[in-house]
Amino acid sequence: MASERKATADPARSLAILWRTREPTSRSAGQGLSVDRIVRAAIDIADAEGLDALTMRRVGEALGVGTMSVYTYVPGKAELVDVMIDTAYGEMPRPAVEGDWRVRLERIARDNLALYQRHPWMLRAETTRPVLGPHLVAKYDYELGAVADIGLTDVEMDAVLTLVLGHVKSSARSASEVVDLERDTGLTDGQWWQSHAPWLETFLTPERYPTASRVGTAAGQQHGAAYGPEYAFEFGLQRVLDGISVVVAERAANR
Amino acid sequence: MASERKATADPARSLAILWRTREPTSRSAGQGLSVDRIVRAAIDIADAEGLDALTMRRVGEALGVGTMSVYTYVPGKAELVDVMIDTAYGEMPRPAVEGDWRVRLERIARDNLALYQRHPWMLRAETTRPVLGPHLVAKYDYELGAVADIGLTDVEMDAVLTLVLGHVKSSARSASEVVDLERDTGLTDGQWWQSHAPWLETFLTPERYPTASRVGTAAGQQHGAAYGPEYAFEFGLQRVLDGISVVVAERAANR
DNA sequence: CAACGCGGGCGTACGACGTACGCCGCGCGG
DNA sequence: CCGCGCGGCGTACGTCGTACGCCCGCGTTG
Numbered sequence: 001m002a003s004e005r006k007a008t009a010d011p012a013r014s015l016a017i018l019w020r021t022r023e024p025t026s027r028s029a030g031q032g033l034s035v036d037r038i039v040r041a042a043i044d045i046a047d048a049e050g051l052d053a054l055t056m057r058r059v060g061e062a063l064g065v066g067t068m069s070v071y072t073y074v075p076g077k078a079e080l081v082d083v084m085i086d087t088a089y090g091e092m093p094r095p096a097v098e099g100d101w102r103v104r105l106e107r108i109a110r111d112n113l114a115l116y117q118r119h120p121w122m123l124r125a126e127t128t129r130p131v132l133g134p135h136l137v138a139k140y141d142y143e144l145g146a147v148a149d150i151g152l153t154d155v156e157m158d159a160v161l162t163l164v165l166g167h168v169k170s171s172a173r174s175a176s177e178v179v180d181l182e183r184d185t186g187l188t189d190g191q192w193w194q195s196h197a198p199w200l201e202t203f204l205t206p207e208r209y210p211t212a213s214r215v216g217t218a219a220g221q222q223h224g225a226a227y228g229p230e231y232a233f234e235f236g237l238q239r240v241l242d243g244i245s246v247v248v249a250e251r252a253a254n255r
Numbered sequence: 256m257a258s259e260r261k262a263t264a265d266p267a268r269s270l271a272i273l274w275r276t277r278e279p280t281s282r283s284a285g286q287g288l289s290v291d292r293i294v295r296a297a298i299d300i301a302d303a304e305g306l307d308a309l310t311m312r313r314v315g316e317a318l319g320v321g322t323m324s325v326y327t328y329v330p331g332k333a334e335l336v337d338v339m340i341d342t343a344y345g346e347m348p349r350p351a352v353e354g355d356w357r358v359r360l361e362r363i364a365r366d367n368l369a370l371y372q373r374h375p376w377m378l379r380a381e382t383t384r385p386v387l388g389p390h391l392v393a394k395y396d397y398e399l400g401a402v403a404d405i406g407l408t409d410v411e412m413d414a415v416l417t418l419v420l421g422h423v424k425s426s427a428r429s430a431s432e433v434v435d436l437e438r439d440t441g442l443t444d445g446q447w448w449q450s451h452a453p454w455l456e457t458f459l460t461p462e463r464y465p466t467a468s469r470v471g472t473a474a475g476q477q478h479g480a481a482y483g484p485e486y487a488f489e490f491g492l493q494r495v496l497d498g499i500s501v502v503v504a505e506r507a508a509n510r
Numbered sequence: 511c512a513a514c515g516c517g518g519g520c521g522t523a524c525g526a527c528g529t530a531c532g533c534c535g536c537g538c539g540g
Numbered sequence: 541c542c543g544c545g546c547g548g549c550g551t552a553c554g555t556c557g558t559a560c561g562c563c564c565g566c567g568t569t570g
Contacts, residue, residue, distance in 0.1 A: 008439065019458055032518080056557065066520040068558080073518095124382055129432040137459060141467035146468055154473035156490065163491040166425030167418070174417075176382040179561065185262065204392060209488055210405055212396035218409035235411065236418040243498030311528065321549040328547095332528065460567080461512080 009078030011131050016134035017079065018086050018239045025059055033065060034232055035073045039083050046084065046121040054081075054121070081125050086133030088119050094142040101248070102241055104146035105160075107166050109237055116172035120180075123173050136158035151251030167240050189228065264333030266386055271389035272334065272339050288320060288330045293336050300338065301376040309376070311338075336380050341388030349397040357496055358400035358505070360415075364423050364492055371427035375435075378428050406506030414494050415499055422495050426488035433484055443481065448475045 015021075017035055041062040046054045050061075056077055085185045092115055097104045107240040116123055130136055147157045178189050185192060206213045222228050256352045270276075297318040301309045311332055311363055329335045344468040347370055371378055385391055395416075402412045433444050440447060459467045477483050 001281065006436075015454070049309050055555090056556095060520095068521080068560095069519050071558075075482050094515095097425075127428075129429075129436065132455075132456070132459075136466055137464055140471070141464040144466040154470045155477050155486070158470055158474040158477075159487050159490040160494075162420070162425075162429075162487050163494055165423060166491070170417075170421030170425060174384075180263075181384065197265065199270070200387075203389070204387075209392055209396040211399040214391055215399050215409045215413055219413040222410050225278055231410070233412040234418050236421070239418055239498035240413075240495060241498070242501040243494030243496070244328070246497040248500075312526095315549095323531095323550080324548050326529075327549095369517090 007129070008128055009082050011082075013020060013075045014079045014082035014131045015133070015225060017074070017083055018131065018158065028125035033073060035062065035083065036069055038073055038080070039087050040078055043084050043087065043119070046120060051121040051124050082131045083133070084131060085122060085125060086135045088115065088122060089133070089139045091115075092139060095140070097146070101147055101150045102245065105164055105241060105244070106145055106237065108143050109164055110164060113172055113233065114167045116169065116173070120172075120176045123169065123176055126169075150245070150248050156247070163244075164237075164240060167236050168233075171229060171236065174232060175229035263383055264337050264386070265330065268330045268335075269334045269337035269386045270388070272329070272338055273386065286325060288318065288328060290338065293325055293328055293335070294342050298333055298339050298374070299343065302374060304381050306376040325460065337386045337486055338384060338388070340377060340380060341390045343370065343377060343390070344394050345390035346370075347394060349393070352401075356402055356405050357500065360419055360496060361492065362501070363398050363401055364419055365438060367420060367423045368488065372430070375427075375431045376430055378424065381424075405503050407502070411502070417490075418499075419495060421489050423488075426484060429487060430484035468479065 039052060042054060042059050043121060044064060045058055055079075056070055057067045059080075063070075070080075092111055095107075097107050104144070137252050143161055143165075144157055149161050152160065182188055187195065200216075204213045204216060219228070220233060271439060293314060297309060297314050300313055300317060307333075311325055312322045314325050314335075318325075325335075329338070336474075346365055352362050397411055398416055398420075402415050407415065436447060437443055442450065457470045474483070476485060
């Protein structure tokens with residue numbers, strides 16, 4: 001079986017917790033510590049102060065409990081983060097959406113973007129393959145429903161979803177970087193570009209980098225206008241959906 | 256100016272190193288330590304053993320030098336990583352490609368994918384906004400050239416590039432996860448899915464998750480056939496390019 | 511009703527890590 | 541030929557994740 005996975009979580013351990021393989025003992029029922037309380041506290045910390053502030057000691061403190069007590073319910077920090085991620089997926093809405101596949105996919109994209117904005121730490125935590133917890137599976141099932149019955153093969157359906165969600169994640173990451181920057185420097189994105197303008201003019205000269213200097217300036221002003229990442233998200237999303245509609249139309253024609 | 260940025264690099268410091276603001280002293284010229292040697296050693300370590308193995312002590316050892324000597328040339332680990340990233344961008348090819356914008360963009364996508372496969376640590380390191388080093392700027396300038404003169408606005412050109420590169424990065428990340436998994440568990444991706452099959456059948460039942468179980472199985476078999484992430488990359492890339500061609504055609508018609 | 515055993519809770523400690531600080535000793539400019 | 545500046549580095553501190561073993565109180569059993 002698995003062996004010396006070191007800096008990374010043991011998927012089997014995470015799965016056991018996620019699917020509640022272990023029933024609560026008579027003792028632990030009621031008050032006292034529990035996986036749920038630990039996960040909730042951990043998510044609160046990460047939401048408020050970021051992944052770097054998420055410390056096992058911090059989690060213990062937040063629960064009024066010794067650091068090592070947390071390890072009674074969770075094998076390690078990596079597995080805790082796995083459970084946090086699945087829990088976050090669990091809080092997403094899954095409404096039945098009126099409209100065609102494009103409307104549904106667009107809705108899914110926006111819901112996922114909102115999730116990442118609510119929990120920016122997910123963008124840094126999801127570095128390894130996500131563990132197949134119950135909420136992730138439910139989310140996957142729900143989202144696949146948006147592209148079912150439009151003539152795609154199963155593998156294509158998966159690929160479409162992967163493409164859309166990948167774009168959302170990229171965009172969310174860009175947006176999150178802007179937020180981080182503002183928090184860390186106290187400058188808005190526009191002010192930041194402006195404060196670096198003299199420096200940029202020194203090195204990013206039109207002679208050396210003709211296209212980059214022109215487009216970079218344009219994109220930078222866009223940022224100053226306070227809707228840089230949002231524009232990239234919207235533009236990219238429409239392009240992706242346009243591209244998907246090409247295959248969908250193809251399949252419909254060949255039916 | 257900047258202030259208490261803690262776990263993150265000081266961009267001004269990184270920029271100073273990247274653009275060679277400091278000229279080499281008479282003493283340091285010749286043999287001895289240098290930013291270049293440090294960065295080269297660090298990249299070698301990260302390529303071979305991943306970002307987690309990249310330690311200031313490790314870098315010192317690799318150069319036959321005390322740990323703290325590294326700090327003479329580099330203000331800290333975060334800035335070192337910044338310089339590593341820009342250096343990696345510097346080794347990318349920038350050929351003049353024959354063909355239309357689609358051929359050029361496709362080539363760019365493949366070159367970037369190859370970069371991430373050669374340096375998987377970049378996928379985990381590029382979590383904050385990349386520092387505008389000389390090689391990144393040159394790369395940006397080169398890649399913008401692929402979509403210049405096809406009727407897009409400057410902001411749209413930037414958005415197109417962002418979209419394509421975002422897709423490449425997402426795909427590269429998926430592919431890298433598969434490689435990591437194989438290294439850590441000794442199982443191929445297919446074997447891994449197979450070993451979890453009984454478990455999946457227990458929880459991922461068609462009754463509870465009708466679509467997910469069917470599509471997940473199909474996608475899982477695709478992985479077993481040893482081209483999961485590659486397929487997602489190719490499929491997504493063609494969709495993205497299709498989507499871009501829609502705007503391009505629109506612009507051409509309205510000219 | 512009493513003794514027991516087990517499991518939740520946790521104090522201490524260890525081995526990483528990044529890096530601040532201050533000391534050397536070499537080699538160049540005067 | 542001398543002094544000093546700078547490259548090089550040994551030590552040490554604070555932080556992290558977590559292994560290990562102890563304690564105490566509860567639920568179960570005779």
